[in-house]
Amino acid sequence: MELITKPGLSNCEKKNRSLIVAENRHRRVDVEKLIEKTLLLSAAVFVLIIALITIFIFAKGLPLFSKIGLGDFLFSNQWNPTKGFFGIGTMFIGTLLVTMGAMLWSVPIGLSSAIFMAEIAPPRIGKTLGQLVNLLAGIPSVVYGFVGLIVIVPFIRESFGGNGMSLLAGAIILGIMILPTIINISRDSLLAVPNDYKSSSLALGATHFQTIRYVIVPAARSGIITSVVLGMGRAIGETMAVVMVTGNSAMIPTSILAPIRTMTSNIVLEMGYASGDHQTALFATGMVLFLLIVGLNLIINRLAKAGTDDGRG
Amino acid sequence: MGAVSIKDRFIYGLFYLSGLIIVGILVSIIGYVIARGVLVLNLEFILESPRHAGSAGGIFPTIISTLYLTLLALVIAVPIGVGAAVYLEEYALSSSKFAWLVNLTAETLAGIPSIIFGLFGFVFLVIFLGMGWSILSGGITLAIMILPTITRTAQEAILTLPPEYRENSLALGASKWQTIRKVILPFALPGIVTGVILSIGRAVGETAALILTAGSSLGMPQSLFDPARTMSVHLYMLAMEGISLERAFGTAFVVVVLILIINYLANLSLRRLSR
Structure with missing residues (x-):
C-alpha cells in the first residue's frame, strides 16, 4: 500500500493498480479459505458427536464390569438395584420377544403394501398411500403409546383376559410403528428396479404376478432386507410406546398375555431416581443398545454396498 | 396376458387388503384421538396453566416449552447441518476418507434411538457440563437428533442443482463462496425448508430424550x-400416572393436529422441491 502514496509515472500507477487487485484477490482467497474451514468444521461435528456419544456412554457404563461380570450382567435374570443385582437377562429377552412379535406381522403386511404401492395400485393411489405412510411415520411414539393404552390394552384385557398390558399389546403397537420404515424403503427399492426387467419378463409371457415374484422382488432384495433390518433397529430402540403398553414387570413372560420389560423401558423408568451403581448399570444397558443398533447399521451399510455391486454386475 | 386365474385374483386381493389395512390403521388412530380430544378442547385448555399436576387447567406452559426447545434446536442445527451439506457436496471429494467418515x-x-440421545444428553450436558435439566440441555440434545435430517435434505436439494448454474457463476468470475451464497443456497432453500x-x-413428538435432558417440571420456563x-x-405423564385421561386426550389432540399441519406443509414443500 505504501507504493500508492509515492508519486510516479503512469506506468508505475498501472503497476500499483495491479498490485492492489492482487492484494484484494489475496484477501478474498483468505476469506474463501476461512469459509471452507468453517464448513469443514460443521461437517466434522458429525464425527465429533458420534465420538462424544461413544466416549461418554462407555465411560459411564463400563465401570459396572469392575463390580459384576459381563456374563452376569447380560445373562442373569436378577434385576434388583437395591440389593446390588444388575442382570438384564429378562429385559434383553423382553426386547427380543416384543421385536420379533412386531416383525412377525408387520414385515408381511409392510412388504405386501410396498408391492401394492409400487406395482399394483394405480400411480395416484400409490402416491396417496405413500403420503399416508409418511403421516404414520410422523405420529410421535407417545401418541401410539397412548392409543395403545386406551384402546389395545383394554381390548386385550376384555377379549383374552389378564391385565391387558402385555407382550401382545407391545407387539401390536410396535408393529404399527415400524410399518413406515419397512414400506418406504422396500417401495423405493421396488420402484428402482429398471423397467426393462419388467417388460422383458412380460414379453416372455410371464404374468404380472409372476413378474413381481420372480423378477422384481428378487431384483429389489437388498433394499427389502435393508428395510427389515432398519425396522428391527427401530423396534429395538423404541421406548415410549413400549413403556406405556407392556406393563413393565421384569419377568420372563410365560405367555403373550404376560407383561414384559424392555431394555429401553428399564432406562427411562429408572433413570430419574437412579444413582451410583444403579445409574452405572442403566448406562451399561444403554451401551448394549448402542452396540446393537450400530451393529445393525453396519450390516445395512454392507447390504447397501452389496446392492450397488449387484447393480453394476 | 390371458385370463387372470382365480388364484391370482386371490393374491391380488391380499395386496389390496394390506393397502387397506394401512389406511385403516392410520384413519382409526388419528380419527380416534381427534374425536375424543376435540371434546376437551377450548380456549382455556390452550391458554391456561395446568393446576393440580395437570388434572385441571390447561397446557399453556407445555406449548411454550415445546416452542422454545424446537426453536433452540433449529437455531443450533440449521447452520451446522446446512454447512455440513454444502461442504460435502461442494468442497469434499466424494472419494475422500473424510467425506466417507462424515456420511457414515x-x-x-440417524439410526440411534432417542433414549440413547437422552442418556448422552443427561451424562454430557446435564451432568458433565453442569447445564442441569434445562431448555438448554434439551435443545442441544434435540439439535443433535435433527442434524442428520437437516443435512440430508439440504444435500439432496443441492444435488438436484443443474451443473451449468454452478459453472456459469464460476465462469462469470464469482468465487466459490459467492457461487454458494448467491446460486447454490437460494436454489437449495426449498430442501432446507423441508x-x-x-x-x-420430530421435535414436537420427542419424549424419551427430553425427559432425561429437559426434565418434566410443569412450570413456565423463564430462562434457558x-x-x-x-x-x-x-401427555406421557398424564396417561402413565393416571392423572387425567380427559386432559391426556386434549393434549394428544393438540400434538396430532400439529403433526397433521406439519405433515401437510412438508408435502407442500416437497412438491415444490420436485418441481
Whole structure:
C-alpha cells in the first residue's frame, strides 16, 4: 500500500493498480479459505458427536464390569438395584420377544403394501398411500403409546383376559410403528428396479404376478432386507410406546398375555431416581443398545454396498 | 396376458387388503384421538396453566416449552447441518476418507434411538457440563437428533442443482463462496425448508430424550437454564400416572393436529422441491 502514496509515472500507477487487485484477490482467497474451514468444521461435528456419544456412554457404563461380570450382567435374570443385582437377562429377552412379535406381522403386511404401492395400485393411489405412510411415520411414539393404552390394552384385557398390558399389546403397537420404515424403503427399492426387467419378463409371457415374484422382488432384495433390518433397529430402540403398553414387570413372560420389560423401558423408568451403581448399570444397558443398533447399521451399510455391486454386475 | 386365474385374483386381493389395512390403521388412530380430544378442547385448555399436576387447567406452559426447545434446536442445527451439506457436496471429494467418515457417522446418528440421545444428553450436558435439566440441555440434545435430517435434505436439494448454474457463476468470475451464497443456497432453500419442517415434527413428538435432558417440571420456563415439560412429555405423564385421561386426550389432540399441519406443509414443500 505504501507504493500508492509515492508519486510516479503512469506506468508505475498501472503497476500499483495491479498490485492492489492482487492484494484484494489475496484477501478474498483468505476469506474463501476461512469459509471452507468453517464448513469443514460443521461437517466434522458429525464425527465429533458420534465420538462424544461413544466416549461418554462407555465411560459411564463400563465401570459396572469392575463390580459384576459381563456374563452376569447380560445373562442373569436378577434385576434388583437395591440389593446390588444388575442382570438384564429378562429385559434383553423382553426386547427380543416384543421385536420379533412386531416383525412377525408387520414385515408381511409392510412388504405386501410396498408391492401394492409400487406395482399394483394405480400411480395416484400409490402416491396417496405413500403420503399416508409418511403421516404414520410422523405420529410421535407417545401418541401410539397412548392409543395403545386406551384402546389395545383394554381390548386385550376384555377379549383374552389378564391385565391387558402385555407382550401382545407391545407387539401390536410396535408393529404399527415400524410399518413406515419397512414400506418406504422396500417401495423405493421396488420402484428402482429398471423397467426393462419388467417388460422383458412380460414379453416372455410371464404374468404380472409372476413378474413381481420372480423378477422384481428378487431384483429389489437388498433394499427389502435393508428395510427389515432398519425396522428391527427401530423396534429395538423404541421406548415410549413400549413403556406405556407392556406393563413393565421384569419377568420372563410365560405367555403373550404376560407383561414384559424392555431394555429401553428399564432406562427411562429408572433413570430419574437412579444413582451410583444403579445409574452405572442403566448406562451399561444403554451401551448394549448402542452396540446393537450400530451393529445393525453396519450390516445395512454392507447390504447397501452389496446392492450397488449387484447393480453394476 | 390371458385370463387372470382365480388364484391370482386371490393374491391380488391380499395386496389390496394390506393397502387397506394401512389406511385403516392410520384413519382409526388419528380419527380416534381427534374425536375424543376435540371434546376437551377450548380456549382455556390452550391458554391456561395446568393446576393440580395437570388434572385441571390447561397446557399453556407445555406449548411454550415445546416452542422454545424446537426453536433452540433449529437455531443450533440449521447452520451446522446446512454447512455440513454444502461442504460435502461442494468442497469434499466424494472419494475422500473424510467425506466417507462424515456420511457414515451421519447415517449412524440417524439410526440411534432417542433414549440413547437422552442418556448422552443427561451424562454430557446435564451432568458433565453442569447445564442441569434445562431448555438448554434439551435443545442441544434435540439439535443433535435433527442434524442428520437437516443435512440430508439440504444435500439432496443441492444435488438436484443443474451443473451449468454452478459453472456459469464460476465462469462469470464469482468465487466459490459467492457461487454458494448467491446460486447454490437460494436454489437449495426449498430442501432446507423441508428439512426444517420435518425436524419440527420430530421435535414436537420427542419424549424419551427430553425427559432425561429437559426434565418434566410443569412450570413456565423463564430462562434457558430452567427445566421444561413439552406437550409430548405432558401427555406421557398424564396417561402413565393416571392423572387425567380427559386432559391426556386434549393434549394428544393438540400434538396430532400439529403433526397433521406439519405433515401437510412438508408435502407442500416437497412438491415444490420436485418441481
